[in-house]
Amino acid sequence: MSMLAGLWEPFATFGFMRRALVASITLGMGAGPVGVLLQLRRMSLIGDAMSHAILPGAAIGFLAAGGLSLTAMGLGGIAAGLGVALLAGLVSRRTHLAEDASFASFYLTSLALGVLIVSARGSNIDLLHVLFGTILAIDGPALYLMAGITTLSLFLLSFIWRPLVMECVDPGFMRMTGSRGALYHMVFLFLVVINLVAGFEALGTLMSVGMMMVPAATARLWTRRLVPMMALSATVGMLAGFTGLLVSYHFRLAAGPCIILTCSAAYLFSLLASPAGIRAGGGSSPFRSH
Amino acid sequence: MSHGAIGLDDAGVALNGTPVWQHVTGSFAPGSMTAIAGANGAGKSTLLRAILGEVPLAAGKITLGGLRAQDFGYLPQARIIDRAFPISVTDMVLGGAWRQTGAFGAASPAVRQRAADALCRVGLEKQAGRMIDALSAGQFQRLLFARLLMTDASVIMLDEPFTALDAPTTQDLLALVREWHAQGRTIIAVLHDMHQIRTCFPHVVLLSGGQAIWGETARILTPGTLQRAYETPQATPWAGGPA
Ligand SMILES: Nc1ncnc2c1ncn2[C@@H]1O[C@H](COP(=O)(O)OP(=O)(O)OP(=O)(O)O)[C@@H](O)[C@H]1O
Ligand SMILES: [Mg+2]
Numbered sequence: 001m002s003m004l005a006g007l008w009e010p011f012a013t014f015g016f017m018r019r020a021l022v023a024s025i026t027l028g029m030g031a032g033p034v035g036v037l038l039q040l041r042r043m044s045l046i047g048d049a050m051s052h053a054i055l056p057g058a059a060i061g062f063l064a065a066g067g068l069s070l071t072a073m074g075l076g077g078i079a080a081g082l083g084v085a086l087l088a089g090l091v092s093r094r095t096h097l098a099e100d101a102s103f104a105s106f107y108l109t110s111l112a113l114g115v116l117i118v119s120a121r122g123s124n125i126d127l128l129h130v131l132f133g134t135i136l137a138i139d140g141p142a143l144y145l146m147a148g149i150t151t152l153s154l155f156l157l158s159f160i161w162r163p164l165v166m167e168c169v170d171p172g173f174m175r176m177t178g179s180r181g182a183l184y185h186m187v188f189l190f191l192v193v194i195n196l197v198a199g200f201e202a203l204g205t206l207m208s209v210g211m212m213m214v215p216a217a218t219a220r221l222w223t224r225r226l227v228p229m230m231a232l233s234a235t236v237g238m239l240a241g242f243t244g245l246l247v248s249y250h251f252r253l254a255a256g257p258c259i260i261l262t263c264s265a266a267y268l269f270s271l272l273a274s275p276a277g278i279r280a281g282g283g284s285s286p287f288r289s290h
Numbered sequence: 291m292s293h294g295a296i297g298l299d300d301a302g303v304a305l306n307g308t309p310v311w312q313h314v315t316g317s318f319a320p321g322s323m324t325a326i327a328g329a330n331g332a333g334k335s336t337l338l339r340a341i342l343g344e345v346p347l348a349a350g351k352i353t354l355g356g357l358r359a360q361d362f363g364y365l366p367q368a369r370i371i372d373r374a375f376p377i378s379v380t381d382m383v384l385g386g387a388w389r390q391t392g393a394f395g396a397a398s399p400a401v402r403q404r405a406a407d408a409l410c411r412v413g414l415e416k417q418a419g420r421m422i423d424a425l426s427a428g429q430f431q432r433l434l435f436a437r438l439l440m441t442d443a444s445v446i447m448l449d450e451p452f453t454a455l456d457a458p459t460t461q462d463l464l465a466l467v468r469e470w471h472a473q474g475r476t477i478i479a480v481l482h483d484m485h486q487i488r489t490c491f492p493h494v495v496l497l498s499g500g501q502a503i504w505g506e507t508a509r510i511l512t513p514g515t516l517q518r519a520y521e522t523p524q525a526t527p528w529a530g531g532p533a
């Protein structure tokens with residue numbers, strides 16, 4: 001009985017737990033599907049890079065607003081993320097560096113710049129909040145922002161579904177049929193950026209990408225169909241939110257890391273248990289057999 | 291199909307400062323069927339890409355006679371297709387009609403029927419539900435033709451479409467190309483098989499020594515021109531391959 005009560009009691013008792021739960025469900029729903037496409041496009045690194053790139057933008061928003069303001073930091077983050085996406089695209093077109101190589105050098109610069117800006121004005125606590133988030137201190141406006149971003153990104157994804165998927169499979173084809181394949185690519189990068197921004201109030205700039213990549217990696221182990229993969233990725237994210245919050249509540253651990261680690265646990269389990277996981281890689285090879 | 295010819299007027303292309311071909315003049319009439327021939331490195335792929343505006347001209351001009359980008363269907367030689375992407379054969383074909391599909395990629399019954407017909411036409415109806423990574427190279431080529439069918443392009447450009455295909459597949463797809471021609475579409479295809487060109491393609495562009503010899507196939511493909519096109523001594527034997 002008390003075991004069962006432990007599952008809902010924290011949420012029934014505390015408003016902040018309820019808001020944290022709604023926040024992580026919202027984040028999982030939006031970031032999960034986007035993460036799947038990001039991985040299928042072999043752009044996992046780029047998601048990571050973008051999340052770092054958002055930091056200096058958010059930091060400038062932090063300075064401009066004179067404190068932790070969601071609007072100012074969110075807008076700054078979106079601007080910086082898109083700026084870096086454009087810049088990296090440009091650099092890889094001009095030079096012969098691969099896109100992810102140019103992203104990697106940008107994001108280290110961004111990270112350093114962001115930390116520098118926040119620590120110049122704010123306290124160490126502010127810095128911690130920006131880097132790792134405060135999911136237990138989410139307020140109403142922040143929830144609205146997350147819900148808005150998730151709604152927008154699910155809407156956009158469904159709206160440009162086929163051209164976007166075609167652009168992922170065969171970018172040359174989209175170019176040939178006279179469409180601006182680059183446009184769909186940019187809309188997609190925009191989705192990545194806004195979902196990372198949605199996550200950063202709750203999980204921080206460094207961990208919000210975890211909600212995007214880990215559930216997606218988990219889902220890929222269980223199905224080979226795109227739409228179920230996205231649905232599963234979102235589900236894993238949402239369930240990890242619920243489980244992670246409970247673990248953090250009962251064991252008095254930091255909530256954000258608990259949520260991401262729950263995603264990781266799901267991934268680890270899938271790696272061991274799913275048909276496409278570790279067991280699949282162990283087939284006999286003429287080079288290995290003795 | 292009310293558009294003019296695709297015309298090249300003293301056109302030339304240089305890649306990294308080295309001219310590939312120059313002073314090329316000629317036209318692809320609407321509804322014509324033309325093969326492009328020439329040795330490896332002669333600039334056949336470059337010619338297709340120049341028509342599509344993918345490589346800039348160093349000289350002259352190319353006119354498209356009112357054709358828009360979406361009127362072209364193009365099967366490139368080097369394909370950067372992610373075969374591991376989890377998408378089904380049917381969805382890949384439907385992707386060819388992405389302009390007609392709505393939110394969530396919803397396709398009307400008419401479009402779905404067209405996709406099913408296209409798959410039937412290339413002999414892939416049994417594979418319709420498979421994922422694209424479960425196709426052989428030849429089946430995948432059939433799939434790309436089916437997708438081309440969906441685009442309903444009025445100019446179809448194929449860059450070595452039959453390379454690495456067995457005889458039955460080649461025959462099937464060649465028949466499809468001839469059907470497109472019969473429907474009044476313009477066909478431009480890069481081919482290496484002279485017998486194929488002679489039997490199916492009324493016109494040919496032979497790229498040879500940085501020039502184009504353009505005209506009726508029987509007149510252009512003589513032992514003399516072929517000898518010159520395929521045995522033009524190059525500065526170094528290894529300088530002619532793609533970079
Ligand atoms: N990006 C590039 N930079 C410089 N030179 C290039 C580039 N791409 C192609 N070339 C050169 O341009 C010439 C024409 O290339 P193209 O690909 O059009 O040849 P092709 O006739 O299609 O050959 P193949 O039969 O091998 O496909 C070649 O000599 C090639 O070395
Ligand atoms: Mg070629």
